Amino acid sequence: MQHDMSPSHADKNHGSLKSYTIGFVFSILLTIIPITVVMSGWLAGKASAIILMVTAVLQLVVQLIFFMHLREEKKPRYNLLTLILGLIILLVIVIGSMWIMMYNMVAL
């Protein structure tokens, strides 16, 4: 449609078939890896938990970049800023709850 406009606008928030397909392949791979780790029982305990969390976070990054086009945002990057704020609140809630409820228990 607007491909002859200035480059910064030509592909604003669009992506291409290629970028969507790359993202899809990545997300499939990042799902197969944790499934194999758990189902085959290669790694136990902490090592497996770390691999599971790392692949899940990478999956989030893949979706943000390839599907939600976070990287192609225009200059005042309000989307990125609100995302960072949301993630900070998320981490405070989750890690704070875990810390207080699981590692700080008094008497029990």
Place this chain on the structure above:
Amino acid sequence: MAQLHDSGLTGHQVSHTEHHDHPDMEEMRTFGFWIYLMTDVIIFGTLFAVYIVLQGNTNGGPGPKDLFQMGGIIASTFILLTSSYTSGLAVLAMHKGNKKALLGWLGATVLLGATFIIMEINEFTHLVHEGATISTSAFLSAFFTLVGTHGLHVLLGLVWMIALMMQIAKRGITPVTKRKVNVISLFWHFLDVVWIFVFTIVYLMGVS
């Protein structure tokens, strides 16, 4: 005043892409939806925190290892991943101005999403038949709340997407329907991300 008015008019006649300082209303609305998504992040974060804290409290009842049947869960994970991709293809078709392909990909997304929901309902009824209800233990209360909240979001997204398809069929691809497609695809990718964390933290970590 007259001058201001004049520039305002020409501003609307010239295509939006040439106006850098002029905030586009539809873009603002998309950003507003993004802020809503961030509040949804906080809702799910809270439910995840509750689940993580309570997952060990099974009250003598069944735990994750006794309950989860991974075959169906893995299948529904791939179904939702694929639907995230097809909703992206719908956005691509929209930017190419291809209404038929847009409706087709949205339809494919709805079908995949509906399959996901049906599988989830099957899983829940199966659990309830096994005696694992929301009131059995703290673990199951947290489980049903977290997974059920995600399922409700998907269900709402389906209703919304079908309504949007009818609107596009009627009005075609306009700046307003464009923004709506962009917004719902953001919603859909977001639900996919939430499911990845449900799948990882609840199911995979539950059975490993």
